[in-house]
Amino acid sequence: MLNSLDLEGRPQDTRIVVAMSGGVDSSTTAALLKSEGYDVVGITLQLYDHGAAIHRKGACCAGQDIHDARAVADRIGIPHYVLDYESRFQESVIDSFAASYATGETPVPCIECNRSIKFRDLLSTARELGASALATGHYVSSRRLTDGSRALVCASDADRDQSYFLFATTRDQLDYLRFPLGDMTKPQTRELARKFGLSVADKHDSQDICFVPTGRYTDVVGRLKPNAMDPGDIVDLDGRVLGKHQGIVHFTVGQRRGLGIASSAPLYVLRLEPSSRRVVVGPREALRMDRIVLRDVNWIGDNSLDLAVGDGLELFVRVRSTRRPQPAWLRAVDGGYQVELVAGEDGVSPGQACVFYDAPAGQARVLGGGFIKSATPRTAGKSALRGAPASRPQVADVRG
Numbered sequence: 001m002l003n004s005l006d007l008e009g010r011p012q013d014t015r016i017v018v019a020m021s022g023g024v025d026s027s028t029t030a031a032l033l034k035s036e037g038y039d040v041v042g043i044t045l046q047l048y049d050h051g052a053a054i055h056r057k058g059a060c061c062a063g064q065d066i067h068d069a070r071a072v073a074d075r076i077g078i079p080h081y082v083l084d085y086e087s088r089f090q091e092s093v094i095d096s097f098a099a100s101y102a103t104g105e106t107p108v109p110c111i112e113c114n115r116s117i118k119f120r121d122l123l124s125t126a127r128e129l130g131a132s133a134l135a136t137g138h139y140v141s142s143r144r145l146t147d148g149s150r151a152l153v154c155a156s157d158a159d160r161d162q163s164y165f166l167f168a169t170t171r172d173q174l175d176y177l178r179f180p181l182g183d184m185t186k187p188q189t190r191e192l193a194r195k196f197g198l199s200v201a202d203k204h205d206s207q208d209i210c211f212v213p214t215g216r217y218t219d220v221v222g223r224l225k226p227n228a229m230d231p232g233d234i235v236d237l238d239g240r241v242l243g244k245h246q247g248i249v250h251f252t253v254g255q256r257r258g259l260g261i262a263s264s265a266p267l268y269v270l271r272l273e274p275s276s277r278r279v280v281v282g283p284r285e286a287l288r289m290d291r292i293v294l295r296d297v298n299w300i301g302d303n304s305l306d307l308a309v310g311d312g313l314e315l316f317v318r319v320r321s322t323r324r325p326q327p328a329w330l331r332a333v334d335g336g337y338q339v340e341l342v343a344g345e346d347g348v349s350p351g352q353a354c355v356f357y358d359a360p361a362g363q364a365r366v367l368g369g370g371f372i373k374s375a376t377p378r379t380a381g382k383s384a385l386r387g388a389p390a391s392r393p394q395v396a397d398v399r400g
Contacts, residue, residue, distance in 0.1 A: 005178050006144050007132050011037035016178070017126035018135045019118055020044045020072065020080070022065030024200045025137030027072040028189050029180050031196040033135060034076045041129060042080040044069040045122065047089040047113075048211045068200050075198060083125065085117060092116035094211055098224035101217075104272035105351025106252045108165070108321075109209060115168040123176060133178045138162045141182030141363065142174055150174045152300060152366040154357070157185045164321040167355040167369035168298050221249045232277025234261055237270070237286065248272045251279050254287060254347025268347075289348040290377055292319070292339040294370030301356070301367035307332035312340075315367060316357040319345050325357045325364065337370065348375040 007014050018030040020042040034040045044066050066082055073080030093112050100107035118136065126134040139155040140163045152174060155161040169177070181189055193201035209217055222229045229247035236242055243261035245251070250258070255269040259281060267281040299305035307313060309332050316325035317339055327342040339354055355369035 005133065005180070006150075007178075009132070012039065014133075015039040015041060015129065015131045016133050016135050017041050017043055017122075017129060017131040019122055019137075020069040021137070021206070022068035022072075022200065023137065023206055024190060024193050024198070024203050025139075025181060027069070027137075027198050027200050028193045028196070029135055029137045030072065030078060031076045031198060032180055032192065034078055035196070040076075040078045041131065042069060042073045042078050043122065043125065044080065044082050045085045045089075045117065046082055047085055047117070048094070065206075068203070072198055072200060076196065083122075085121065088121055089113070089117055089211070094220065095224065097217075098221045098228075100351050101221045101249050102225035102228040102274065104248055104274040106349040107351045108353055109211075110165045111168060111353055114166055119169055119173045119177065123173060127176075133176055135178045135180060137181055138166065138179050139181055139184075139186075140166055140179050140366075142177055142179055153182070154362070154364050154366070155181075156183045156363060158361070160186055163357075163366045164318055164353060164355050167300075167353060167366055168296075169300065170298070171300055174300065218247070218249050222247070225249075228274075230277055232279065234259065234279045234281060236267075237280065237282045242267075242281065245279050248274055248277060248279060253349035284346070286377075287346040288344045288377060289346075289375040290341050290344045292341070292348060292354055292375045293333075293373045294337045294339060294354055295373040297337050297368065297370035299368040301358070301365075305337075305368070307337075309334060316360045316364070317341070317369075318355045318357065319348050319352060319372070325355075325360045327360070330356065344377075348372060350374055 016033055016038045018026060018033065018040055020026045020030055022044065030040055030042050046066065070080050093109050093116065096112055097107050097109045123134050139157060139160040141153040141155060142150050143153050145151050149171060152163060152166060152169060154163045190201055212220055228249040231244060231246050232248065233241045234243040234245050242263070243259070245260065251269050251272060253269055253271060256266060259267060259269070261267070266284065268284055268287055270280045270282045270286050272279055297305070312329040312331045315328060315330055317328045318325045326345065329340040331338050331340060350372050352372050353369055354372050356367035357364040358367055359365070
């Protein structure tokens with residue numbers, strides 16, 4: 001069931017570092033590679049102060065998880081190391097998370113953790129240890145292209161696919177990374193864990209925001225960015241004050257519940273204005289956005305993303321991890337890139353990722369993506385959209 005690692009040399013002569021979080025996925029990855037005869041080294045990252053979170057369910061890389069990772073390593077007979085990455089995680093993930101919320105965004109800390117901690121710092125450590133690859137328990141695949149480079153491909157199990165969180169991976173990183181679980185389902189992973197006798201076989205899945213001990217992200221933001229808790233007005237599209245709030249950090253675009261105001265019709269958060277501390281609400285139809293301006297675009301498709309201003313590329317995009325890719329155009333604009341959604345999308349929030357794919361379903365290839373800077377509705381009568389992509393963009397053949 002192990003998909004091809006495409007590594008030169010015999011397994012027993014090939015070292016692979018496995019990022020072990022203490023969960024069932026990374027533990028099974030380590031056990032699976034060990035069973036194939038590879039020289040496996042497990043590394044667990046201590047990412048934050050785990051004293052208060054040691055017994056909290058859903059805490060990733062906290063005290064209990066470090067203990068579980070060490071127990072798995074002992075069970076399968078591999079060396080295991082714990083690296084203190086607290087200061088790096090604080091600076092790269094937690095601080096940026098709080099800063100993003102304070103500016104009215106809705107960040108995705110897992111993306112930044114993969115980009116800045118796992119696939120940059122940990123990958124560098126794996127190279128220093130003489131490893132030929134860094135393997136993780138992500139549900140995504142890395143496939144070799146005909147030109148020898150590698151492509152990032154959605155997992156076989158669409159319900160478990162984690163490609164959205166890995167769009168910022170670079171080509172160089174892809175050449176070094178391996179994802180052995182990409183062709184497996186979660187039940188298959190747990191069954192393998194039982195087969196290997198791993199104590200974490202039935203362990204619960206970790207939560208998205210692993211570093212929030214109480215589950216209340218506002219506590220973290222309020223401590224690091226107190227201004228995000230400043231009170232302000234809740235207003236409608238015409239600027240009429242409908243109520244008061246106790247900080248924009250309590251709101252996200254698309255939110256309906258918990259607004260604290262009375263209305264004869266449902267109201268949704270349309271946008272946050274941190275400079276004036278206003279939360280703008282309105283009807284559901286006002287949530288529909290057609291144009292998205294991106295920042296920090298990463299391209300891992302074929303060649304380079306070399307579009308002249310006004311040129312467009314047909315592809316498919318996902319603006320939330322739980323949504324399916326939909327047809328869109330990626331266009332070059334002055335100073336960056338803009339995505340035009342063919343059918344529009346509700347609840348597009350700054351800070352989230354907009355990820356590019358070459359197909360709407362199946363094991364589509366990830367072409368890259370960017371972070372959402374802003375979103376606007378289509379200008380009436382002036383849309384440059386030309387309909388849904390008739391086929392996937394021209395990309396190199398992928399060998400399974």
